[in-house]
Amino acid sequence: MRTKIKKEGIRDSYTFGNDQTKNEKEVIIMFGWSPGLFFIFCIWMPLLILFAVLYGVYFYDKQKKAD
């Protein structure tokens, strides 16, 4: 069974099983992921690419000892 909850920042909420209580409702955001998964895929991974680029354009040249 699936219900929709209209709250800021929360698009969907799934209910699990037939004996669902209010406290057991899981917060599910974009694409049906939990906030943790959303953070990993949509924020952390793009940040990694940014840091990889920063290594090439800035930090590589700063490691003088290894030259």
Added chain:
Amino acid sequence: MPAVTEINWPVLWIVVAYLVFIIAVAIYAGRKEKSMTDFYAAGMGVPWWVVGLSITAATMSGWGFVGMPGMVYQTGWAFGAVIGVGASTGVVLSFYLLAKPMRKCAEKLGSITIPDLLEMRYNSSNLRLIAAIGILLGTVGYQAAQYKAFANMLQAIFPLNYVPALFIGVAILTAYTIVGGMKSVAWADFFETLVMLAAAGFAFFYGMYLCGGLTVANATLAAKNPDWVKLIHTQGGPMTLMAFFSVFLVLGIGYLGQPHVMTKFYQIEKKIGLKWACVLACVTFLIVITAYYTGIWQRVLELQGKTPVIPHADLAAPIFVAQQLPAIMAGLTFAGVIAAIMSTSGAFILVASSAIVRDIIQKYMLKGRELDGPTQMKWSRMATAGVILVTCLISIKPITLVGWLGLASWGIYAATLTTPLVLGFWWRRATRPAAIAASLVGLVGGIGLFTLKQLKIYTLKMDPMGVAFMAAIVVFIVVTFMTKEEPNAYWD
């Protein structure tokens, strides 16, 4: 019982054509290898873009393509997310912390293995021996994971049982590794990563389409088990908060001690190429990890009643690819995955044989006496064959899923090598007794706790290798402060 009832001919022809091509590359590259440095470090002559893609391929491996979808199939998104983001964080960190110093050491001091580096930094042949033993033991587990993954892939194409599939796979891998060397591995990695970039991306979006979209797929999973759409499991799943941190530690920080990946830094033609190899490795790795989520699609299709339930979790990716993707994409995916297994397997076997020949025999037992070129090559090839034989025998009846085997082996490397390697380059005060103590604690503690876990005595959710790794870090810091600083070749 075989997982399929007849040979998948379209897939088979594409795979065979690709493998012939890759083996031709190996033979061509192998003909140019004349010394041990050529064999193990590709003679420092590989362009940066090949090294960048090669790092992605070595990190991904058969463990990534077969083991991870199996774990994701069993436990939902969490493991794939943690391991994907952990390893990709490790890719970036390795460039920040190790790439340039390691490359410098290789240029100035002729170091070609991680035990070489450790001995040079800490002036200790005992540390070299511990590191070499750690590498050998880690290789056994990781290589077993590669062999099992290869056999599972063959099982999805041929109506074969596991053991015959294993022997066929090992025969192909052996021919490939012994004929070539690191340079052939590096070039095969390059082609393989190109194929996998296309195949993994296609499989990810096509699988999502078959499931009815990402939101529908997640709703299907959540209806069955809420933990499957969460990063941290709260309803009995294995990825608790502590498990998350321990696995992330082993994958992310422990990445810096992975010898099969770190040796890629030696191979690059010009040091400045490290700049862009970092970006290339990071971006391509983040794309190919989408292959992990074939485990999600297989599970969702089963829950939706669109495909039969698979008999074993490790077959999730092979069966999904063989049965759900169009033939041409399935063939390319299989070819890419098999090539990934070949290249990582090759890299591992070479790292292990270098640990035997160079670190244990030449540097420790012969006290550094140089062997002539032909004798070196003869020993190297014999050690390579020996490692393959022992690992093959262990792979006949592996103790757990490919994913867990790979994680444990990764953990052995992490717990034994990462702490002395990274802190040695970045902390001048780091001492020899601290490095020896930390490596021993990591190696013995990791294997001990993993064994206790298999015996159901260790029951904590924290990954045993993560615990050993943390203990090694603490021991290293404490012993360093308790002992006197010594001069060493790197800092002085």
